[in-house]
Amino acid sequence: MNTFAGIDFPTWWFLVIGAVFTGYAILDGFDLGAGALHLFFNKETSRRTALNAIGPVWDGNEVWLVIGGGALFAGFPEVYASLLSAFYIPFMIFLVALIFRAVSIEFRSKEPMLWWRKMWDISYCLSSGLLAFLLGFILGNVAIGIPLDKDHIYRGDFADFINPYSIMVGITSLALFMMHGAIYLVMKTEDRLYAKLTIIVRRTTIFFVISFVITSFYTLLYIPHLVDQIHDSPGMFILPVIMVLAIANITRQISKRKYLLAFLSSAVVISVALIIVSLELYPTIIYSPQTPANSLTVYNSASSNKTLGIMLTVAAIGVPLVAAYTTFVFWTFKGKVKLDETSY
Amino acid sequence: MDVEILSRIQFAFTIAFHYIYPPLSIGLGLVMVFMEGMYLRTGQEIYQQMTRFWVKIFALIFGIGVATGIVMEFEFGTNWAVYSRYVGDVFGSALAAEGIFAFALESGFLGILIFGWNRVSPRVHFFSTIMVTLGSMFSAIWIVVANSWQQTPTGYHIVGEGMKARAEITDFWAMVFNPSSIERISHVWSGAFLAGAFLVTSVSAWYILKGKYIELSKASFKIALSVAAVTSLLQLFTGHKSADVVAHYQPAKLAAMEGHFDSLKAADLYLFGWVNKKEQTTTGVAIPRGLSYFVHGDIDKPIRGLNSFPENERPGAVNFVFQTYHLMIAIGMALIALSLYSVYLWWRGTLFDKRWLLWIFVWAVLLPQIANQVGWYTAEVGRQPWVVYGLLRTSDALSEAVTANQVMFSLIMFTLVYILLFALFIYLLNKKITHGPYDHHDDEHSPRHMEMAGSFTSEHPTEATPATRGKDSESI
Numbered sequence A: 001m002n003t004f005a006g007i008d009f010p011t012w013w014f015l016v017i018g019a020v021f022t023g024y025a026i027l028d029g030f031d032l033g034a035g036a037l038h039l040f041f042n043k044e045t046s047r048r049t050a051l052n053a054i055g056p057v058w059d060g061n062e063v064w065l066v067i068g069g070g071a072l073f074a075g076f077p078e079v080y081a082s083l084l085s086a087f088y089i090p091f092m093i094f095l096v097a098l099i100f101r102a103v104s105i106e107f108r109s110k111e112p113m114l115w116w117r118k119m120w121d122i123s124y125c126l127s128s129g130l131l132a133f134l135l136g137f138i139l140g141n142v143a144i145g146i147p148l149d150k151d152h153i154y155r156g157d158f159a160d161f162i163n164p165y166s167i168m169v170g171i172t173s174l175a176l177f178m179m180h181g182a183i184y185l186v187m188k189t190e191d192r193l194y195a196k197l198t199i200i201v202r203r204t205t206i207f208f209v210i211s212f213v214i215t216s217f218y219t220l221l222y223i224p225h226l227v228d229q230i231h232d233s234p235g236m237f238i239l240p241v242i243m244v245l246a247i248a249n250i251t252r253q254i255s256k257r258k259y260l261l262a263f264l265s266s267a268v269v270i271s272v273a274l275i276i277v278s279l280e281l282y283p284t285i286i287y288s289p290q291t292p293a294n295s296l297t298v299y300n301s302a303s304s305n306k307t308l309g310i311m312l313t314v315a316a317i318g319v320p321l322v323a324a325y326t327t328f329v330f331w332t333f334k335g336k337v338k339l340d341e342t343s344y
Numbered sequence B: 001m002d003v004e005i006l007s008r009i010q011f012a013f014t015i016a017f018h019y020i021y022p023p024l025s026i027g028l029g030l031v032m033v034f035m036e037g038m039y040l041r042t043g044q045e046i047y048q049q050m051t052r053f054w055v056k057i058f059a060l061i062f063g064i065g066v067a068t069g070i071v072m073e074f075e076f077g078t079n080w081a082v083y084s085r086y087v088g089d090v091f092g093s094a095l096a097a098e099g100i101f102a103f104a105l106e107s108g109f110l111g112i113l114i115f116g117w118n119r120v121s122p123r124v125h126f127f128s129t130i131m132v133t134l135g136s137m138f139s140a141i142w143i144v145v146a147n148s149w150q151q152t153p154t155g156y157h158i159v160g161e162g163m164k165a166r167a168e169i170t171d172f173w174a175m176v177f178n179p180s181s182i183e184r185i186s187h188v189w190s191g192a193f194l195a196g197a198f199l200v201t202s203v204s205a206w207y208i209l210k211g212k213y214i215e216l217s218k219a220s221f222k223i224a225l226s227v228a229a230v231t232s233l234l235q236l237f238t239g240h241k242s243a244d245v246v247a248h249y250q251p252a253k254l255a256a257m258e259g260h261f262d263s264l265k266a267a268d269l270y271l272f273g274w275v276n277k278k279e280q281t282t283t284g285v286a287i288p289r290g291l292s293y294f295v296h297g298d299i300d301k302p303i304r305g306l307n308s309f310p311e312n313e314r315p316g317a318v319n320f321v322f323q324t325y326h327l328m329i330a331i332g333m334a335l336i337a338l339s340l341y342s343v344y345l346w347w348r349g350t351l352f353d354k355r356w357l358l359w360i361f362v363w364a365v366l367l368p369q370i371a372n373q374v375g376w377y378t379a380e381v382g383r384q385p386w387v388v389y390g391l392l393r394t395s396d397a398l399s400e401a402v403t404a405n406q407v408m409f410s411l412i413m414f415t416l417v418y419i420l421l422f423a424l425f426i427y428l429l430n431k432k433i434t435h436g437p438y439d440h441h442d443d444e445h446s447p448r449h450m451e452m453a454g455s456f457t458s459e460h461p462t463e464a465t466p467a468t469r470g471k472d473s474e475s476i
Helices: A009-036 A044-054 A058-075 A077-086 A088-108 A114-144 A164-188 A191-222 A227-232 A234-255 A259-281 A305-332 B002-017 B021-042 B045-079 B079-113 B121-150 B172-175 B181-209 B213-247 B253-256 B290-296 B318-348 B355-362 B366-383 B404-435 B449-455 B466-473
Strands: A284-286 B158-159 B166-169 B269-276 B280-285 B386-388
Touching: A009 A044, A009 A114, A009 A164, A009 A259, A009 A305, A044 A088, A044 A114, A044 A164, A044 A191, A058 A077, A058 A088, A058 A259, A058 A305, A058 B045, A077 A088, A077 A284, A077 B045, A077 B079, A088 A114, A088 A227, A088 B045, A088 B404, A114 A164, A114 A259, A164 A191, A164 A234, A164 A259, A191 A234, A191 B449, A227 A234, A227 A259, A234 A259, A305 B079, A305 B166, B002 B045, B002 B366, B002 B404, B021 B045, B021 B121, B021 B181, B021 B213, B021 B366, B045 B079, B045 B404, B079 B121, B079 B166, B079 B172, B079 B386, B121 B172, B121 B181, B121 B366, B121 B386, B158 B213, B181 B213, B181 B355, B181 B366, B213 B253, B213 B290, B213 B318, B253 B318, B253 B366, B269 B290, B269 B318, B318 B355, B318 B366
Parallel strands: none
Antiparallel strands: B158 B166, B269 B280
């Protein structure tokens, strides 16, 4: 098997896809969180400001999902096929929610009527919140595993997905993104909206910490395969430590009103959460609980070494480019939101 | 209905709906590049005004294109799991390259294109317009490469058997430059340029007819007409090349496109007609032996007819393929005639004198759209019963984990959502066009209006007294 820097290609591609989905969670995470908080703002100018805080960047952020989906299709076609067909209904609802999120942002400002704007505000808030929840809900189900047959096909019912753990992970991801989005918004706003957001930031942080603690205990007590790696190699205990320190740092930076540092800390929380899940699963991607032999791993689901090699080259050229123009766009729109004639 | 037919309907419906928007983005992007280029060259305000106007319409089109495009990316996995496993090694890399090279480029710079007018210099803005257009054109490259590989697979080998069989890349560049890639990409691009150009001529012609924004509309019309004239001719050339590829690599599709059944006979080239599949006859107006001439350069050489293919290896909907193909060609010819005649009038200096011609342009916006749609119907329905030509049957490519009820649920959901989306799109497009390129005093975006909207919708007075301020901040 081909390797690069001592790591084989399937593992490299697992890392690339993990990095892309982490990038998506950090970037679109604040869009979704800001969206889920939208109805907490009552005034028209507040809502417009909040919307325009993500206005120029949300579309670019969503691209990370497109890249992640394509990368999964290309790198691990078996996982892409099994996962998406197994989660048919949740993914269909996810796609429709993505459509509503996008068009709500686009359409809201196109008419001045109160009912029109209210309708799109509600649609924007609900679809963003639903997306944030569904991402966690699907992650929760992937984490506990789904039953696969020997052809890696899901032979179960949609109702099996609705379990307490996945719902709890869904709530946690909603809370995490709401906190993340609130911190982003507080960086981009001024005056009274800013004052209001400082309160929202604290409340969402409390909401996140509570759901995080419950989910963590649930995982520790009931889902042994999600903790065995850290259990077996104590050196990795550093990860949960970083996680807890990062959460503590969010509250510390918030009280010092250093919101950029709080934002970076919450990005660290998102990253470490996903790193822990990936490490615990690896080399498995989709775990099949009753029949572990049927699980999909990075080795039995990967594309050929040749394809992975080509795509690692593609990623090595492409990812720095994407990072460069993402940075350029964020830099162009840096600072507090100023509404002008081009705004939503 | 079973899973296969429902999944096929859903995929056809979602892709056909999606395909209204990307060609418009690509074509409009190109026209905007010329408009803004003219602004930088001449410094005339009028060109900046028209670019700003079309950027707003571009934003609307692009938004719906993205929203409906992501659906496509995931639908391969949800509904066509066997297909996804089969082609992932090949198709996936093209799709991933699209995401990382093309889509990221256009979406990244889109923010600057729409919101960056006051934040970056005119040159940087122009650069962003070019990047967005290039990004959308690169998207077309990768997705058409992937589709072309399904039409004319090369650069792969098959690993495994039965359920486990899948295609693996042996030669990446042979996969990218498979026999139909170049022809089909240029054909798709030209179709997209036409869609964008005819949108601009349509709106401009309507303004001229209504006596509004005359100077700006005439200038926009000329820019778009130049694009239309060049690309409509280019389309004839790329279309011919694409048909050559079909004749060479997909003879069953060619036979269906021309309703040709009998292998021993030289084939006619129909201008229009009707195929009776049961009787195996095609009636209509044809150039005798024209197809033989086009394919072989010899009017006597026979063309392989549908009868020479086993029943289960030829497209079923012969008349459908025949009609969509001929409608596409008829529209292509009409667009050439329309744009060349208009260029002639432009040269004579009487382009805007004929009201009937302007009215034709108002409605001609529909023609490239219809041609783009039916062209794809020909390509995709004509490829049946294969999803990957000669390798994987559509009926074998489905997701086994998905039931008919689930697909019925999602199909109904998409139908309702897309009807709503389309109605809103037409409503908002119409509103933007009616509003026109200039921001009036009653523009919803003007700072004065913003303040008013703010104070009217607030439940509290804007000027809070110090005593109420604490409470008021809660309601923001």
